[in-house]
Amino acid sequence: MASGRGKAGRKPKAGARYKCGRLRPVREQGNDRIAALAARFQPFQGGKAGQWVRDSAIGRAWAVGLLDGHDADPSAIRDAGLGYAARYWSNYPTAAGVANYEGVDRRGRGLTGGGADPGGLAFQRLDRAIAATGRASYEAVQSLVVDTHWSPQDNPAWLDRLINARLVHAGVHADGPFPTTADFDRLKLAVEGLLATVRGERTRSTRPIARSGNLG
Secondary structure: OOOOOOOOOOOOOOOOEOOOOOEOOOOOOOOHHHHHHHHHOOOOHHHOOHHHHHHOHHHHHHHOOOOOOOOOOHHHHHHHHHHHHHHHHHHOOOHHHOOOOOOOOOOOOOOOOOOOOHHHHHHHHHHHHHHOOOHHHHHHHHHHHHOOOOOOOOOOHHHHHHHHHHHHHOOOOOOOOOOOHHHHHHHHHHHHHHHHHHHHHHHHHHOOOOOOOOOO
């Protein structure tokens, strides 16, 4: 004989819901270090620098305004650094692939097998532009974007000190030392190297397209 008691349904999942009753998706905040990192930079860029702050040292430099005050948009300098680092490691998959500073053709076998930059031609153009600004600028760019590429939550020590000063100025607590004159000089050199690539790409984009044949 049936007891008349209905079969128990599944227990509803806990969590915030839309008015229609559907569960709202849970936003992934990442690990504690990444969440804390994003929170520290909340006062900058209208609170919208989260992705850049989490993903790169140059993104954090951009967020606190260290790339401001030049003849190019700060975001263009940031993107130039990120693009150069990505192409660098596509051409030099291991440290053994990196030759000396003066080398003319230092290409290695890339991780991407060519991809959007077959033969590494775009990388070679950017690399030459940075090298033309001098050894000190070249090495500063390497320190800012290349050496940190595989450890996106880490900064070079000189950048840490520069960021500390900006955080404190914005009312955010920061432990650690503050920048020296040498740190500001290192930043200036890195930006000069990246500006060379920004200006070069700007020139390429405005260069007239060569046409063949009789135009009449």
